[in-house]
Amino acid sequence: MEYVIAFIAGGCICIIGQLLLDIFKLTPAHVMSSFVVIGAILDGFGIYDRFIEFAGAGATVPITSFGHSLLHGAMKGADEHGFIGIGMGVFELTSAGISSAIVFAFLVAVFFRPKG
Amino acid sequence: MGLMGGTWTFENRIYVNSSGTAVGPKEAEGPLGQTFDISHEDLHCGEDNWELAERRLMEQAIDQCLTKSNLQTDQVDFFIAGDLLNQNVTSNYVARHLQIPTICMFGACSTSMETVAIGSQLVDSGFANKIVAATSSHNATAERQFRYPTEYGGQKPDTATATVTGAGAVLISQEYSDIVITSATIGKVVDYGLKDPFDMGSAMAPAAADTIQRHLQDLNRTTNDYDMFITGDLSGIGSPILKDLLKEEGIDIDEKHFDCGLMIYRPDQNVFAGGSGCACSAVVTFSHIFNMLRSKEVDRVFVVATGALLSPTMIQQKESIPTIAHGVVFERAERGVHH
Numbered sequence: 001m002e003y004v005i006a007f008i009a010g011g012c013i014c015i016i017g018q019l020l021l022d023i024f025k026l027t028p029a030h031v032m033s034s035f036v037v038i039g040a041i042l043d044g045f046g047i048y049d050r051f052i053e054f055a056g057a058g059a060t061v062p063i064t065s066f067g068h069s070l071l072h073g074a075m076k077g078a079d080e081h082g083f084i085g086i087g088m089g090v091f092e093l094t095s096a097g098i099s100s101a102i103v104f105a106f107l108v109a110v111f112f113r114p115k116g
Numbered sequence: 117m118g119l120m121g122g123t124w125t126f127e128n129r130i131y132v133n134s135s136g137t138a139v140g141p142k143e144a145e146g147p148l149g150q151t152f153d154i155s156h157e158d159l160h161c162g163e164d165n166w167e168l169a170e171r172r173l174m175e176q177a178i179d180q181c182l183t184k185s186n187l188q189t190d191q192v193d194f195f196i197a198g199d200l201l202n203q204n205v206t207s208n209y210v211a212r213h214l215q216i217p218t219i220c221m222f223g224a225c226s227t228s229m230e231t232v233a234i235g236s237q238l239v240d241s242g243f244a245n246k247i248v249a250a251t252s253s254h255n256a257t258a259e260r261q262f263r264y265p266t267e268y269g270g271q272k273p274d275t276a277t278a279t280v281t282g283a284g285a286v287l288i289s290q291e292y293s294d295i296v297i298t299s300a301t302i303g304k305v306v307d308y309g310l311k312d313p314f315d316m317g318s319a320m321a322p323a324a325a326d327t328i329q330r331h332l333q334d335l336n337r338t339t340n341d342y343d344m345f346i347t348g349d350l351s352g353i354g355s356p357i358l359k360d361l362l363k364e365e366g367i368d369i370d371e372k373h374f375d376c377g378l379m380i381y382r383p384d385q386n387v388f389a390g391g392s393g394c395a396c397s398a399v400v401t402f403s404h405i406f407n408m409l410r411s412k413e414v415d416r417v418f419v420v421a422t423g424a425l426l427s428p429t430m431i432q433q434k435e436s437i438p439t440i441a442h443g444v445v446f447e448r449a450e451r452g453v454h455h
Contacts, residue, residue, distance in 0.1 A: 021271060025312070028270045114166075116159060116256050116266040 002056055009051070009058030032063055039067025069093040123301040123334035124233070126240040131293035131449065132286050133246075135402035136180025138173045140255065140281025143391075143399065146381045151403040152282070153180040159256060159281060167205060170254035173283035173395075174199070174210045178250055181285040192216050192287070193244040196235045198227035199252045200279075200394055201261060206252050216248070225349050226303060226423030227251045228284065228398035229442040233300035235288045236444070245289055252283035253393030262313065262426055275315035277351045277392035280380060284398030295409050296449045298416075301331040303440040305425065311436045316424040317354025317377075317389055323439040324350060324422045325361035331418065331443055332367065343414035345369045346405060348397030348421035348441075349377040351390030376400035397421040401446075409448045416447045 017035065020026045026034070042048040048068040052059040059065060070090055077089015091098060118125040137152045144155035154176050156162070161169040174197070182189065195216040197207035204220050211218040223230040231249035238244040256266065258279035264270035288297065306326050310319040324347050332338065339345070350358055355375045362369055376397045377390035401419050408414045420443040431437070 022273070028264070028268070113160070114256070114265075114267060116259070 005054065006056045006058035009055030010062055011058075013058075013062040013064060035063045036067040036070070039064030040071045041067075043068040043071040066094060066097070121301075121330055121334035122304070123299055123331055124237060124240075125299040125335070126236060126297065128240050128290055129292075129449075130236045130239050130288060130297040131291060132295040132297060132406065132446070133289055133291060133293045134181050134184035135284065135286045135406055136177040136182075136184065137284045137399045137403045138176040138180070138282060139395070139399055140173070142255070142278075142385060142387070143280060143282050143380055146385065148380055148400060148404045151407060152399060153177070153403070156281075166254055166256040166260070167201070170199070170201070170206045170252050170257050170281075170283070171209055173254065173281070174206055174250055174252040174285070175213070177252070177283040177285040178210070178214070178248060181248060181250075181287050185287050187246070187287070189214050189216055192246050192248050194219055194235070194238060194247045195250070196221065196231040196238075196247055197250040198222050198231060198394065200224065200258050207250070210250070223421075223440055223442060224423030224425050225253070225392060225394050225396065226421040226440050226442045227394045228348065228401065229300070229419055229421035229444045230302075230423075232286060232288070232297065232444050233302065233442055235286075236297045236300060239288055239290060247288050248285055249288065250283065250285035251394040251398045253279050253281070253395040255279045255281045255393075258393055262428060272388055273314050274388055275312070275317065275353045276388045277316060277349060277377060277390055278381070278387035279393040280349075280377075280391045280396040280399065282393075282395035282399040284395060284402040286402055292449070294449050295406055296447050297444060298447055299331075299335065299445045301327050301334065301443040303327045303423075303442045305438045305440050307436055307438045309436045311431065311434070313424075313426055313428075313431055313437065315353060316392065316426065316437065316439075317349070317351040318357055319354075319437045320422040320424050320439040320441065321350055321354040321357035322361060323441040324354075324358050324420050325365075327420050327441040327443045328358075328362060328369070328418070329365050329367060339367060339369055339372060342372060342416050342418050344405075344408075344417040345373050346397075346401065346417055346419045347373070347375045347377075348419075348423075349390065349392035350375050350422055351377045351388075351392065353389045354422075379404065394421075405446070409446060412448060414448070416445065418443055418445050
């Protein structure tokens with residue numbers, strides 16, 4: 001059942017993204033950044049954590065969870081170090097994801113040629 | 117030379133002495149694959165990057181064209197070329213190697229007929245004896261510059277077109293040959309306010325309609341005077357719009373209209389609405405259409421190369437897409453002079 005819920009919840013987020021592309025003619029970059037911002041805003045109201053409890057991977061895999069993680073990191077940093085901690089903490093939870101994106105992009109660029 | 121409206125009718129007989137075409141893998145697999153001089157199995161065309169690949173295509177097209185006429189580069193008076201890339205890099209880097217006095221032009225995908233029209237004009241007026249006109253486009257260089265790089269993985273709607281990988285070149289002079297250029301109509305920039313870079317067929321159709329209508333009006337001709345009206349890259353989306361727009365003006369080209377973007381690929385080649393790019397009209401006209409003229413299947417055709425003067429910067433500033441269409445009349449030489 002968890003899998004079904006995760007699939008449906010994650011799929012709903014993707015449907016919203018597809019509608020933004022097709023109907024509202026947003027570019028892929030706009031859709032991606034909108035999702036990050038929406039995730040952060042929802043987290044600000046404490047909604048995203050409850051969504052994760054409900055949908056599991058359906059909520060953590062889509063890019064909206066990146067916004068949620070940014071906010072969590074920033075808040076934790078602020079707790080520990082005050083105002084400056086916002087900047088220190090904002091990428092703390094997501095740093096593994098960002099670093100691996102850079103490293104894997106590098107490796108792919110070294111070993112493969114673009115196809116088109 | 118005669119000037120009527122925006123149409124030139126050439127006083128002298130202006131001939132296409134030879135042409136050369138080079139294409140990429142998808143074009144070679146398409147229905148016209150056998151008609152091209154050189155086909156590459158790999159999109160890289162044996163080069164290290166996409167820009168070099170496009171440059172190689174243009175060089176090969178010119179090389180084929182000159183070889184067929186048995187000419188060296190120093191026997192050509194002017195090289196008139198253009199492509200889609202910023203600063204026309206393909207044409208200018210090819211010109212660096214050719215060492216022929218160069219006139220570089222940009223008319224987006226209308227450049228193929230723009231260069232032929234200007235070249236014919238120079239030959240007609242006596243300012244040149246022999247000119248080479250060439251254009252190129254490459255799927256990977258154009259998609260990256262005007263849309264998204266493939267690696268980005270952006271989705272394309274069905275109205276989008278696929279940029280043709282290829283290059284075409286023609287040699288034009290007053291020396292007798294089997295294909296003659298009799299007139300050319302220079303396009304106006306037309307903008308109906310469309311803003312979608314993934315639907316350039318709709319944006320360009322009004323420009324093609326305007327050029328065809330003015331051409332017939334300027335020369336006081338009807339559609340009966342032509343065997344084919346060939347547009348560059350209106351695709352499956354823009355072609356019906358062109359026919360409708362002309363019908364409103366009382367011009368019916370339904371049976372005689374062909375679009376290079378629809379001729380060059382099979383619909384099952386994942387090309388969305390059809391082919392586009394400078395090379396689309398160039399390689400189809402300089403191979404298949406010329407073959408049709410030579411084999412007497414057709415006597416007189418009007419090739420209207422359509423260009424979306426799209427700038428990614430302007431699109432980001434919410435501007436619409438201006439478009440232009442230049443038309444050139446090609447005839448079978450034995451048909452005689454029609455002025």
